[in-house]
Amino acid sequence: MTTEAVLVVAAALFGIGVYGALSQQSFVMLMMGIELLINGAILALVVLWARAAGGSPQGQMLGVVFMTVMAVEMALGFALITGVYRVRRADITEKLRRLKG
Template sequence: MTLTAILIVSAALFGIGLFGALSQKSFVMLMMGLELMLNGTLLATVGFWAFTLAGLPKGQLLAILIMAVMAVELAIGFALVVAVYRKRQADVTESLTTMKN
């Protein structure tokens, strides 16, 4: 287990997540892509913390902030999906051609 291996794994997770976020039509699936990208980021953060920071607690703090970002993304994302669905009965990105209403 080396830092290089960890970072490559996290790059793979990030790449898959980016593919999902760009290719999926459904809002919910799109958010899954974003979550997977954040998953890769989390792994990279923990890897850097363990291998280069000599246990500096600020690295763990960053990881906790990433988790908070995931929670915020999910909550606001779902709220927007509900709001959009209420207005347009739409659950795919293509249905949103205007930001009005």
């Protein structure tokens, strides 16, 4: 479990997340991509905290901030999906050409 190996795993998760976030049409699948992306970021953060930062507690603190970001992303994402479906009957990105209103 070298630092490099974990970083490569994190990069792979991030790459899959980028693919998912860019390629999926369905809102929920798109959010899954974003979450994989944050997942990779958290993994990279934790390995650098554990191996290169000398165990400074601020590193873990940053992890807590990442998780907050993730929670905010999910909550607002689900709320927006609900709101957009009510107003536009849209469940995929192609149905939202016009963002105004």
